[in-house]
Amino acid sequence: MEDHESDMLPSAVTFLDDKLCYSGQRCQKIPEALVKLYGPKVQCLDLSYNEIVTLRGLDGFPVLKELVLDNNQLSDTISFPYLPTLQTLSLNKNKILDIQSLLLKIRQNLPNLSYLSLLGNKACPNELSGEENDEEDYQRYRYYVLYHLPNLKFLDSTKVREVERSEARRRGKFMNVIRPRGDGMDEIRLNSDSTGGFTPLPKSMRGPEDHKSAYGKCLYKYSGKNSEGNRFICNSDL
Incomplete structure (x- = not known):
């Protein structure tokens, strides 16, 4: 399946504050529209449950702190x-x-x-x-x-x-x-x-419906539609 065009992004994207979720869309690369529309503002990016084979375009997220790439095709x-x-980098099940x-x-x-x-x-x-x-x-x-x-x-x-x-x-x-x-x-x-x-x-x-963190206790719940887990502010003593 080809990557979604920009006119298909609004219904698939969840963007709240500095957190962007674009999961379960079967895209093979990071859509250019995501980079153009949200790149400079995103600190937490969830691209889980896609078919991503390349991270081309990731440099368009210059302040990124958390990146979730679970359940993709990265090699x-x-x-x-x-x-x-x-x-934070999560590459589970690639x-x-x-x-x-x-x-x-x-x-x-x-x-x-x-x-x-x-x-x-x-x-x-x-x-x-x-x-x-x-x-x-x-x-x-x-x-x-x-x-x-x-x-x-x-x-x-x-x-x-x-x-x-x-x-x-x-x-x-x-x-x-x-x-x-x-x-x-x-x-x-x-x-x-x-x-x-x-x-x-x-x-x-875990499946896409389970948002339990793989990293321990969190101070907030990140609930992207298909995220591998809650992401990812941990206690200061970790």
Whole structure:
């Protein structure tokens, strides 16, 4: 389905204060009309439940703080513009495989990111991306992500603990889990140390009707029509 034209936007767009929701519209890219009409005013952007394959046009939201891209078709070709104000990025249930490449792009272009969620992508080895994943795989992944993004406060559905952050600094560099690429080879783990303190993740992804936050307690409820969750002002002590 082709992207909606500007004359179709008013009935599909929810814009309140600085929050813009354009979800469940089957668009493959960010409509130019959204950028032109709302870009400079938007701080919270929800584009969940579409078919987005490119973030072209995202640089038209220069003061963006929160970006929800859950349930789209974004892959390892994802490219971010430089967004120094972005604090929250939700990429649940996309098609991202290469965690190393993604983290490099985030470090370069999203320097103030504090909240990141990748549940449901192959790059995030928990039960949502494959039954073969176990708790140790997921904890290694957390150490690896936190080593590269040490300023994160929340990763996926769980708050980052100080002991976890310390462990990530110590050995997170070696914690990437490499999966076979169809050649029948066994999984290669760059570090086989067991870990503790794992907090189980949700056993199923929420649907568009469920607005419960993946990041903890919120001070307001963001209720875009198909948002993956309430977004995203957390308590100051997080």
